[in-house]
Amino acid sequence: MLSSSSSKTQSRRSMVSADRTSWYFTAVILALILVGSIRANSQAEDDTVRGGQLLHRPCDEIYVVGEGETLHTISDKCGDPFIVERNPHIQDPDDVFPGLVIKIIPSTPRKF
Structure with missing residues (x-):
């Protein structure tokens, strides 16, 4: 019985750890997309192409x-x-x- 309970606890910890990792990864990806978008927009607003x-x-x-x-x-x-x-x-x-x-x-x- 203790073995089954211990196995379930270990499984829950693994799932929680995987969930946290995926949320952190998602947050990092969104931050990189946001920074790239801001950088591209500010450069596009400041520069104009005329006659090459x-x-x-x-x-x-x-x-x-x-x-x-x-x-x-x-x-x-x-x-x-x-x-x-x-x-x-x-x-x-x-x-x-x-x-x-x-x-x-x-x-x-x-x-x-």
Whole structure:
């Protein structure tokens, strides 16, 4: 009788160990897929192909100002030093607020 009970206990431990191993393996695979997907998406968003050349394009032509951004930071980020000149609706360059829509035209795209 003890032998049968011991055998069942050993069998349960093996099953629990196998279940844990499969869950850990599944979690690792999902994490690798997620990391690979994030890396692929961020690279696809930052790079554009034009005329066979790979160009860095961080901003769209229509840009929505985010929290904490200034025209200076947007100009540096997007490569457009003439934001105020291209956006006559901006009366005061210091009065930029989140949600403001501006036109961006990069002066020279940066090559990688």
